[in-house]
Amino acid sequence: MAQTKNQSYNSATHMRYRECVQEWRRNVEKQEVEAEEHIVGSNDLGAFYRFVNKRVSNRSKIVGVKDPSGVVLTEDKAIANAFSDYFASVTVPSNKRVPDFPIHNVPQLNSIDVDKQDVLNAIKKLKCNLSAGPDGLPPLLFRRVKNGIAFPLALMFK
Numbered sequence: 001m002a003q004t005k006n007q008s009y010n011s012a013t014h015m016r017y018r019e020c021v022q023e024w025r026r027n028v029e030k031q032e033v034e035a036e037e038h039i040v041g042s043n044d045l046g047a048f049y050r051f052v053n054k055r056v057s058n059r060s061k062i063v064g065v066k067d068p069s070g071v072v073l074t075e076d077k078a079i080a081n082a083f084s085d086y087f088a089s090v091t092v093p094s095n096k097r098v099p100d101f102p103i104h105n106v107p108q109l110n111s112i113d114v115d116k117q118d119v120l121n122a123i124k125k126l127k128c129n130l131s132a133g134p135d136g137l138p139p140l141l142f143r144r145v146k147n148g149i150a151f152p153l154a155l156m157f158k
Helices: 009-040 045-057 076-090 117-123 139-144 146-157
Strands: none
Touching: 009 045, 009 139, 076 146, 117 139, 139 146
8 A cells, every 4th residue: 555655554543443433333223223113112103104204205216217319208108118118129039949957856835824923923033223125114113013914914925
């Protein structure tokens, strides 16, 4: 590493800096979890919905589909045709050959048995300090409402 006259690399300072960054991240995470727990624990439905809507509304949104000339398409058929044209332009033509795969006594999963306790166990494994998933809802929410949603989810998974 090239060093100038006024600069020198100090590994101890660098390690201390990394430790400070990690501590700061842990504190930010802890504060976010505490804020979520406070909102859920306050039994204030309005505050809860404001929190959820804020999390959901911060996600990026598709503004529109444009044709190759840059015009925004509004009709469903025109949008579908634009996607069809695009995907047709980037795909590779098929050689009409299906590869041979030797299949010998491969077990098949015909059904799955999920009950309420399975759903509760899965919810229990969620890490509450993680951010929301694609649905925009934090794992802490599922932990708090697990008894109310476990049976309906088990029915849906069956």
